[in-house]
Amino acid sequence: MGWETSTPLLLLLTPIWFLNRTEPGVLALTLKFLMAGAEKFLDIDLIDILWRQDIDLGAGREIFDYSHRQKENDVDKEASNGQERGDGWRSREGNAVDRALLVDGETGESFPTQVPGVEDQTALSLEECLRLLEATFPFGENSEFPAADAPSLTEAVPTESGPSVVPDGLLSPLLVETELPFDLEQQWQDLMSIMERQGMEINSTAATENLYNSTGRDILATNYSLAPSTPINQNVSLHQASLGSCAQDFPSLFSPEIESPSLSGSAALLQLVPDNSTGFGSTFGSTNLSGIFFPSQLNNTANETSGPDLPDPLGGLLDEAMLDEISLMDLAIEEGFNPVQASRLEEEFDSDSGLSLDSSHSPASLSSSEASSSSSASTSSSFSEEGAVGYNSDSENLDFEETEGAVGYQPEYNKFCRMSYQNPSQLHYLPYLEHVGHNHTYNMAPRTLETDEPEPASTGKKSAKEKQADFLDKQMSRDEHRARAMKIPFPNEKIINLPVEEFNELLSKYQLSEAQLSLIRDIRRRGKNKMAAQNCRKRKLDTIINLERDVEDLQRDKSKLLREKVEFLRSLRQMKQKVQSLYQEVFGRLRDENGQPYSPNQYALQYASDGSMILIPRSLADQQGRRQERKQKDRRK
DNA sequence: GGCAGCTGTCATACA
DNA sequence: AATGTATGACAGCTG
Numbered sequence: 001m002g003w004e005t006s007t008p009l010l011l012l013l014t015p016i017w018f019l020n021r022t023e024p025g026v027l028a029l030t031l032k033f034l035m036a037g038a039e040k041f042l043d044i045d046l047i048d049i050l051w052r053q054d055i056d057l058g059a060g061r062e063i064f065d066y067s068h069r070q071k072e073n074d075v076d077k078e079a080s081n082g083q084e085r086g087d088g089w090r091s092r093e094g095n096a097v098d099r100a101l102l103v104d105g106e107t108g109e110s111f112p113t114q115v116p117g118v119e120d121q122t123a124l125s126l127e128e129c130l131r132l133l134e135a136t137f138p139f140g141e142n143s144e145f146p147a148a149d150a151p152s153l154t155e156a157v158p159t160e161s162g163p164s165v166v167p168d169g170l171l172s173p174l175l176v177e178t179e180l181p182f183d184l185e186q187q188w189q190d191l192m193s194i195m196e197r198q199g200m201e202i203n204s205t206a207a208t209e210n211l212y213n214s215t216g217r218d219i220l221a222t223n224y225s226l227a228p229s230t231p232i233n234q235n236v237s238l239h240q241a242s243l244g245s246c247a248q249d250f251p252s253l254f255s256p257e258i259e260s261p262s263l264s265g266s267a268a269l270l271q272l273v274p275d276n277s278t279g280f281g282s283t284f285g286s287t288n289l290s291g292i293f294f295p296s297q298l299n300n301t302a303n304e305t306s307g308p309d310l311p312d313p314l315g316g317l318l319d320e321a322m323l324d325e326i327s328l329m330d331l332a333i334e335e336g337f338n339p340v341q342a343s344r345l346e347e348e349f350d351s352d353s354g355l356s357l358d359s360s361h362s363p364a365s366l367s368s369s370e371a372s373s374s375s376s377a378s379t380s381s382s383f384s385e386e387g388a389v390g391y392n393s394d395s396e397n398l399d400f401e402e403t404e405g406a407v408g409y410q411p412e413y414n415k416f417c418r419m420s421y422q423n424p425s426q427l428h429y430l431p432y433l434e435h436v437g438h439n440h441t442y443n444m445a446p447r448t449l450e451t452d453e454p455e456p457a458s459t460g461k462k463s464a465k466e467k468q469a470d471f472l473d474k475q476m477s478r479d480e481h482r483a484r485a486m487k488i489p490f491p492n493e494k495i496i497n498l499p500v501e502e503f504n505e506l507l508s509k510y511q512l513s514e515a516q517l518s519l520i521r522d523i524r525r526r527g528k529n530k531m532a533a534q535n536c537r538k539r540k541l542d543t544i545i546n547l548e549r550d551v552e553d554l555q556r557d558k559s560k561l562l563r564e565k566v567e568f569l570r571s572l573r574q575m576k577q578k579v580q581s582l583y584q585e586v587f588g589r590l591r592d593e594n595g596q597p598y599s600p601n602q603y604a605l606q607y608a609s610d611g612s613m614i615l616i617p618r619s620l621a622d623q624q625g626r627r628q629e630r631k632q633k634d635r636r637k
Numbered sequence: 638g639g640c641a642g643c644t645g646t647c648a649t650a651c652a
Numbered sequence: 653a654a655t656g657t658a659t660g661a662c663a664g665c666t667g
Contacts, residue, residue, distance in 0.1 A: 477645085500655070525656095530645060532657055537644090539658090 479523045486519050488512075495520050496527030590615065 476484070483492050489510050498506060507520070587605055590598050604621035608614050616624075 526646065528656065529647080529658095533645070533659080535657090536659055 479526060482519055483523060486516050488516060488520060488523075492523050492527065495523045496531075 477492075479492055483495075488495070490506060494506065495503070503524070507517070512520070583605065587600060587603075588597060590603075592598060598615065600618070602618050603615050604618045606614055606616050606621055606624065
């Protein structure tokens with residue numbers, strides 16, 4: 001008979017049952033979370049697990065799922081009116097039918113909300129509870145509960161209670177849980193470690209003493225007892241502890257979140273039962289819960305009211321989360337976020353509206369089509385076929401013969417090219433382009449080519465002609481001037497852009513001096529190099545632009561991840577608070593054989609390696625806590 | 638006049 | 653070897 005393993009759980013189960021007499025699902029589900037969920041909540045997968053387990057954390061799945069939350073935001077607004085908030089499962093005034101079968105707002109599961117006939121009970125043994133359950137619920141195929149292949153209560157909790165007295169459906173979530181591939185022990189230890197690391201030490205003196213005192217008035221007559229003088233070890237079980245009724249003070253002990261209506265169903269009550277056969281319990285190490293909530297250093301400054309006045313042991317975590325947000329903003333500013341981004345991020349934190357992945361503000365998003373411009377094909381120019389212009393933007397897809405000067409290039413053209421792949425309105429992101437607007441007159445003007453040839457002797461007004469000649473001279477490049485001075489019989493444009501074969505052919509048609517040939521080759525070399533320089537600079541600009549966009553993207557990703565981190569920290573904080581409440585709740589209701597509550601200074605709740613929940617001396621708990629901590633550290637190394 | 642940005646050119650490496 | 657390309661460096665020009 002596995003009393004040693006089962007009774008510790010009964011220690012939890014039984015008070016929970018009483019605690020749930022009016023809101024049966026509330027504590028049961030939350031305690032289930034305490035036992036099975038908390039160890040995992042550091043993992044994002046836990047969120048799904050919890051959700052699947054119908055563990056109501058006072059918040060829906062959307063808390064953990066951005067896309068889900070965003071997508072269903074509108075739907076939720078509508079649905080919440082009908083299901084999550086309004087339905088009778090929240091209202092105690094609801095009629096019996098409404099309360100008999102309600103729908104969980106998160107999962108849609110149906111479950112009974114109340115166990116008739118239990119209201120008048122103030123104290124029940126576990127066996128009595130089970131009998132009540134048996135009498136209350138019609139077991140079998142006609143059960144209202146969702147079918148499940150979970151073990152019955154008797155399987156899950158080895159007691160002498162005999163045949164199954166619990167509808168199978170009550171245990172279904174547990175089964176789901178036990179089938180999870182998690183290393184629960186590891187997860188739980190992670191939880192412990194994080195909680196401890198994050199200063200989740202309760203100023204538990206007040207907390208525990210309050211609990212201790214506040215529950216004293218509800219001392220429950222019980223057949224179970226625990227000799228106070230007896231050193232409590234791992235064999236001390238619930239069976240030996242008496243339980244206080246919690247009817248009166250239960251509500252006050254629960255935070256509003258835990259009282260929230262999303263908790264549901266007495267059916268969840270028995271989900272707590274560990275199914276050792278599935279390894280749920282066995283995966284737990286001997287874990288000291290008390291280390292979280294009842295640190296060894298306790299002062300005795302108890303208040304009269306326990307729950308609400310408890311110092312928040314998670315204050316540190318809260319602070320951490322808030323600091324996180326603050327530091328996030330600092331980070332945003334320090335690490336190159338522009339003020340707009342930073343303020344947007346801040347707004348998102350404030351509004352808690354989830355992610356805003358709108359990238360329209362990004363200056364980089366404008367250049368989506370230009371990224372590959374550097375690899376664009378050669379222009380339509382017949383002169384570029386040779387590859388002299390390997391880097392051409394679209395605007396260069398114009399016939400050089402028609403538009404280009406002798407060097408195949410014109411300043412305004414270049415500027416236009418750059419503008420062509422970048423919206424001018426967005427040039428503020430490229431301050432180095434702000435003042436583009438030069439008119440280097442030593443470059444070739446488009447029409448210079450036609451006037452390149454020496455003009456016939458002037459016959460008109462010389463001053464006007466000289467003016468024009470000066471203007472044209474200014475439009476010509478130095479090589480144009482040189483070519484004209486050397487009487488080169490063909491335009492520089494051809495010199496530069498003709499393919500080698502045609503170029504040689506052209507040279508062969510004329511009788512040219514060595515000086516002329518040398519100049520022609522220099523012109524060709526310089527012309528090609530000029531275009532190469534232009535392409536090179538364009539590439540360089542493109543590279544810079546792409547890098548800027550990459551930086552923007554990375555910053556956006558970073559801010560998104562930071563937002564998610566903040567959200568997860570929030571969720572973690574909530575869950576820690578609930579775990580804390582539950583622990584205090586359970587612990588505060590334990591009674592020794594004299595009906596006296598246990599002192600949190602001396603005792604602590606702990607998971608045993610076999611999955612049971614046990615009450616152990618605090619010194620032992622602390623010792624084990626330190627051992628766990630050491631193990632954690634070793635594992636991290 | 639100084640400055641920043643653009644452009645052409647040269648030198649050089651490489652294909 | 654000749655030719656073309658890429659790129660850093662420099663200088664001139666312009667606003």
